[in-house]
Amino acid sequence: MAxxxxxxxxxxxxPDDSVSESPLAIRGLTVSYxxxxxxxxxxxTFRDGSMTAIIGPNGAGKSTLLKAAxxxxxxxxxxxxxxxxxxxxxxxxxxxxxxxxxxDWDFPTRVLDVVLMGLYRQxxxxxxxNAQHRARALDCLDRVGMADFAERQIGQLSGGQQQRVFxxxxxxxxxxxxxxxxxxxxxxxxxxxxxxxxxxxxxxQGRTVVAVHHDLATVTDYFDRVFLINVRKVAEGAVADAFTxxxxxxxYGGRLATAQIDDLELAAH
Amino acid sequence: xxxxxxxxxxxxxxxLVAVGAALxxxxxxxxxxxxxxxxxxLVADAIxxxxxxxxxxxxxxxxxxxxxxxxxxxxxLGSALSAWIGLLCVQAITRRTRLAEDSxxxxxxxxxxxxxxxxxxxxxxxxxxxxxGLDGLLLGSTAGMLMQxxxxxxxxxxxxxxLVLLLRRPMTLVAFxxxxxxxxxxxxxxxxxxxxxxxxxxxxxxxxIVGLILxxxxxxxPPVTARFWTERSERVVAYAGVIGGLxxxxxxxxxxxxxxxxxGPIIVLVCFGLFVISLFxxxxxxxxxAYLRHRQFQRKVHIRQGxxxxxxxxxxxxxxxxxxxxxxGLARPDGIPTEAGRAxxxxxxxxxxxxxxxxxxxxxxxxxSLHDGLRDIETVLTPDQIAEIDDRIGGPREVPA
Numbered sequence: 298m299a300x301x302x303x304x305x306x307x308x309x310x311x312p313d314d315s316v317s318e319s320p321l322a323i324r325g326l327t328v329s330y331x332x333x334x335x336x337x338x339x340x341x342t343f344r345d346g347s348m349t350a351i352i353g354p355n356g357a358g359k360s361t362l363l364k365a366a367x368x369x370x371x372x373x374x375x376x377x378x379x380x381x382x383x384x385x386x387x388x389x390x391x392x393x394x395x396x397x398x399x400x401d402w403d404f405p406t407r408v409l410d411v412v413l414m415g416l417y418r419q420x421x422x423x424x425x426x427n428a429q430h431r432a433r434a435l436d437c438l439d440r441v442g443m444a445d446f447a448e449r450q451i452g453q454l455s456g457g458q459q460q461r462v463f464x465x466x467x468x469x470x471x472x473x474x475x476x477x478x479x480x481x482x483x484x485x486x487x488x489x490x491x492x493x494x495x496x497x498x499x500x501x502q503g504r505t506v507v508a509v510h511h512d513l514a515t516v517t518d519y520f521d522r523v524f525l526i527n528v529r530k531v532a533e534g535a536v537a538d539a540f541t542x543x544x545x546x547x548x549y550g551g552r553l554a555t556a557q558i559d560d561l562e563l564a565a566h
Numbered sequence: 567x568x569x570x571x572x573x574x575x576x577x578x579x580x581x582l583v584a585v586g587a588a589l590x591x592x593x594x595x596x597x598x599x600x601x602x603x604x605x606x607x608l609v610a611d612a613i614x615x616x617x618x619x620x621x622x623x624x625x626x627x628x629x630x631x632x633x634x635x636x637x638x639x640x641x642x643l644g645s646a647l648s649a650w651i652g653l654l655c656v657q658a659i660t661r662r663t664r665l666a667e668d669s670x671x672x673x674x675x676x677x678x679x680x681x682x683x684x685x686x687x688x689x690x691x692x693x694x695x696x697x698x699g700l701d702g703l704l705l706g707s708t709a710g711m712l713m714q715x716x717x718x719x720x721x722x723x724x725x726x727x728x729l730v731l732l733l734r735r736p737m738t739l740v741a742f743x744x745x746x747x748x749x750x751x752x753x754x755x756x757x758x759x760x761x762x763x764x765x766x767x768x769x770x771x772x773x774x775i776v777g778l779i780l781x782x783x784x785x786x787x788p789p790v791t792a793r794f795w796t797e798r799s800e801r802v803v804a805y806a807g808v809i810g811g812l813x814x815x816x817x818x819x820x821x822x823x824x825x826x827x828x829x830g831p832i833i834v835l836v837c838f839g840l841f842v843i844s845l846f847x848x849x850x851x852x853x854x855x856a857y858l859r860h861r862q863f864q865r866k867v868h869i870r871q872g873x874x875x876x877x878x879x880x881x882x883x884x885x886x887x888x889x890x891x892x893x894x895g896l897a898r899p900d901g902i903p904t905e906a907g908r909a910x911x912x913x914x915x916x917x918x919x920x921x922x923x924x925x926x927x928x929x930x931x932x933x934x935s936l937h938d939g940l941r942d943i944e945t946v947l948t949p950d951q952i953a954e955i956d957d958r959i960g961g962p963r964e965v966p967a
Contacts, residue, residue: 364745367748367749368748368749369745369748369749388749388750388751391749393745393746393749393750395743395745395746395749399743399745400742400743401605401742404603404741404742404799405603405793405796405797405798405799405801405802406738406742406797406798406799407797407798410798410799411742414739414742414743414746417735417736417739417750417752418750418751420735422732422733422735422736423732450797452797466746470750485935487932
C-alpha cells in the first residue's frame with residue numbers, strides 16, 4: 298500500500314500523458330546498498346528535448362539514480378519507463394556514458410575499438426566489422442576532437458581524453474536519450490568545452506540529455522532544467538524556476554556555505 | 567630423440583599425445599584470455615579442483631552399472647557436473663554474502679578437493695587393481711592414451727575454441743566495461759556464466775593430459791605471457807592460443823624424448839619458460855625495457871639538473887650527475903664545467919626562461935601543459951613564436967651555441 302502512495306508527485310497523482318511522452322520517467326524508485334537507501338522513493342520525469350542536470354551533494358544518489366534508470370543496478374522498488382514503454386525494448390534509444398574511473402584503462406585495447414563497442418547492438422554476435430563501421434566510429438571520434446588518437450592504446454590517454462572517448466562511444470550508438478555520469482569530473486578546460494559543445498549540438502538536434510553534474514557554477518550556462526536530489530527528490534524544473542537558493546540549501550544542507558550560494562547565478566526567487 | 571618427437575616420428579602414442587596437447591594448449595590459452603581480461607583468473611582454480619569429486623562419483627557409478635570405471639567420456643561428464651556445482655557455490659556465496667570472490671573460491675576449492683580425495687581413497691580400498699590410473703587425472707597421465715581419448719580431447723578442444731571465437735565480442739565488452747554492457751542490453755552475469763562454462767569445458771578436456779591441478783597454468787600463463795607483447799585484446803587472444811599450443815606440443819615432445827618425464831608438468835614448465843622470456847625481454851612491457859627506459863629518463867633528468875646548476879654557478883654535489891656530465895664532456899670530474907658544458911648550460915637556462923614566459927602568457931595556454939622540465943621548447947614552438955618570446959625576455963638575441 299505504501300508503495301502505491303509513494304508513486305505520486307508530492308501527493309498529487311501524475312497526469313498520464315506527461316509520463317507516456319517522457320524519454321525517461323521514474324516512479325517510486327528506491328535503491329539500497331545494504332540496508333541504507335541510496336535513493337528513496339524518487340519520481341522523475343525528464344522532458345523530451347531537454348538538457349537536464351542532476352545535482353546534489355556527494356552520496357546523494359545521483360549516479361545511483363542514473364544506473365537504476367538504465368537497469369545497471371537493480372532497484373528495490375519502482376518503475377522505469379522509456380518513451381512510455383518498459384526499458385527492456387527501448388535500450389536502442391539510450392546511450393550511457395559511465396564515469397571514466399569505472400573501468401581499467403590498462404585494458405589491452407585501442408581508442409577506436411572502444412568506440413566500436415558503441416556499434417555492438419548493430420553488429421550482434423556474427424556481424425562483421427566493415428569499413429563503414431570504422432568510418433562511423435572515426436567520425437564520432439572526430440566530433441569530440443579525438444580523431445588523431447584512434448590508433449592509440451587507451452592507457453596513454455589523459456583523463457579528459459578518456460572522457461571524450463567514452464562520449465564518442467555513446468555517439469556511435471546514435472541514440473535519442475543520452476545519460477551521462479559526471480562527464481565533466483576532473484577534465485581539462487579544453488575537454489569541458491569540447492564535451493559541452495557536443496552535448497549542446499545533440500540537444501539542438503532534438504535529443505534529450507541528462508547528466509549528473511557537480512559544478513554548480515556552470516549549471517545555468519550548460520543546462521535548461523535541473524533535478525535536485527539528496528536521497529529523496531528535492532526539486533525538479535526549469536533552471537529559471539528550480540535552481541534557487543532555497544532548493545540548493547535543501548539539497549546540500551550545511552555543506553554549501555551561504556557565501557557560495559551568493560556567487561551563483563540563481564533564479565530570481 | 568627430441569627432433570624425432572618434434573616431427574612426430576616417435577611412435578603412435580607420442581604422436582597422439584603431442585597433437586592432443588597442442589590442441590588443448592590452443593583452446594586453453596584462448597579461453598583463459600577472457601578469464602584473465604575479466605580479472606577472474608582464480609575462478610579457474612576453483613573450477614578445476616571442483617572436478618575431483620565428480621571423477622570419483624562417476625567411477626563408482628560406472629563400476630556399479632557394470633561398466634569400465636576408467637571410461638574417459640564418463641569421467642569427463644562426472645567431473646563437468648561437479649565442477650559446475652562448485653562454480654554455482656562460488657557464485658552463490660559471492661552474491662548472497664559479503665564475502666569477496668577470492669574467499670569463496672578458497673572455501674569451495676578446498677572443500678571439493680578434500681571430498682574428491684576422500685572418494686579416491688575409498689575407491690582404492692573398494693576394489694584393488696582395476697582403479698589404477700584415477701589419480702593420474704590429478705597431474706595428467708598420457709602413457710596409456712587411446713585413439714578414442716585423443717578424439718574426445720580434439721573434438722572438445724575444437725568445439726570450445728569455436729564457441730570462444732563466437733562469443734569473443736560480448737566477452738571482451740563485459741571484461742572492459744560491465745556496466746556499459748548492461749546498459750546496451752548485454753547481461754554480464756550471463757556472459758560470465760558462458761565464459762565459466764567454456765573454462766570448465768577446457769578443464770575437463772585437459773584432465774587426461776595435464777591433470778586438474780595444472781590445467782590452471784595452461785589457462786592463465788598463456789594470456790599473461792601474450793599480454794607482454796601486445797596492447798590489443800584480439801591479439802592477446804591469438805598470441806595466447808599460439809603460446810598455449812606451442813607449450814603443449816613442445817612439452818609433449820620433450821617428455822616423449824626422455825624416459826620418465828611426466829607430460830603435464832613438462833608442458834607447464836615450457837609454458838612458464840615462455841612467460842619468463844616475455845617477462846624480461848618483451849619490447850614495451852618487459853622488465854628489461856622498463857629498466858632501460860627508467861635509466862634513460864634518470865640520465866636526462868640528472869643532466870638537465872646539472873646543467874641548470876652550472877648555469878647558475880651553483881656547485882653540483884650528486885656523484886651520478888657529475889659522472890654523467892663528465893661522460894658527455896660537459897664537466898670535469900671535479901664538477902667544473904668545460905667550454906661545451908658552459909654553452910649547453912646557458913642554453914638550458916635560456917630554455918627554462920622561455921618556458922616561464924609561456925606559463926605566464928595566456929596566449930600559450932595549450933603549450934604550457936606540455937612542460938615537463940625536460941622537453942626542449944624548440945620542439946613545441948615555431949621559430950617565430952620563440953623569437954617573440956625572446957623579445958619579451960629581452961637581453962641578447964643570440965644564444966651562445
